[in-house]
Amino acid sequence: MKYPMKYRMKYRSCLPEMLEELGCAIGKGLLSGLAGTAAITGAQRIEMRLTGRQPSSTPEKAGGAVLGVEPTNEAGKRFGTMVHWFYGTVWGIPLGLLRLSGLRKCMANAVHFLAIWLTGMILLPALKASSAPWKWGVKALAIDGLLHIVYAAASGLFHEWISPPRK
Numbered sequence: 613m614k615y616p617m618k619y620r621m622k623y624r625s626c627l628p629e630m631l632e633e634l635g636c637a638i639g640k641g642l643l644s645g646l647a648g649t650a651a652i653t654g655a656q657r658i659e660m661r662l663t664g665r666q667p668s669s670t671p672e673k674a675g676g677a678v679l680g681v682e683p684t685n686e687a688g689k690r691f692g693t694m695v696h697w698f699y700g701t702v703w704g705i706p707l708g709l710l711r712l713s714g715l716r717k718c719m720a721n722a723v724h725f726l727a728i729w730l731t732g733m734i735l736l737p738a739l740k741a742s743s744a745p746w747k748w749g750v751k752a753l754a755i756d757g758l759l760h761i762v763y764a765a766a767s768g769l770f771h772e773w774i775s776p777p778r779k
Contacts (some may be wrong), residue, residue, distance in 0.1 A: 637712035638705055640774055645704020648767030649697055654740065655762040659755060672693040673741035703728050707767050717772065725764035729757060 628638035660667065672683045672692030683691040706727060736742040745753060 615635040633712060637708035639708070640711075640771055641704040641706065641708025642701055643704065643774060644771040645701040646697075647770035648704060648763040649700030651698065652759050652763040652768030653696070654662055655759050659759065663755075668692075670736060670741045671699070674699075674736055674739045677739040677741060703763075704767055704771075711771060711775070717768065721764055721768035721775055724767065725760060728764065729760040732756075732760070 659665065662713065663675045667689070669688070669692060672695060675691060675695035676683050676688075681691075703724075707720065707724045709716070710723055713720075722779075733745045737744045748756070
C-alpha cells in the first residue's frame with residue numbers, strides 16, 4: 613500500500629532525528645553503565661573489607677565460558693576485571709533505551725535493576741560461573757541484591773545528571 617507523498621516525506625525527514633536520539637540514548641547508557649560499574653566496584657571493595665570476603669572469580673569464569681578461554685593466575689584476575697567493567701558498562705545501554713522509550717525515571721531504574729540482577733542469577737549458573745541463587749544463602753543473596761541496587765542507582769543518577777531536562 614502506498615502512502616501519500618506528504619506522509620512519506622514526513623517520516624523520511626524524521627529518520628536522522630530518530631537515529632540521533634537513538635545514538636544519544638546508547639551513548640548516555642554506556643556512560644551511565646560505566647558510572648554504575650565504578651559505584652558497584654567501590655561498594656564491593658567496601659563489602660569485602662567488612663565481611664572478609666575474597667574477590668570473586670565469577671567474572672573470569674563467565675567471560676572464559678563465553679569466549680572459550682581458561683584464564684589462570686594473575687592474567688585471569690586482569691581478565692576478570694576487564695569482563696566486569698565491560699559487562700557493567702554495556703548494561704547501561706538498556707537504561708538509555710528505557711529512558712528513551714519514555715518510561716518514567718524511577719520505573720526505568722527499577723526495570724534496569726531487575727533486568728541486571730535477574731539476568732545474572734540466570735546467566736551465571738547457566739555458564740557454570742556460580743551456583744544457583746537458591747544455594748547462595750540469605751546473606752549472600754542480600755549482599756548481591758544491595759550491590760546491584762548500588763549499580764542501578766548510580767547508573768540512573770548519572771544518566772539523570774548528563775541528560776538535559778525534557779521539554
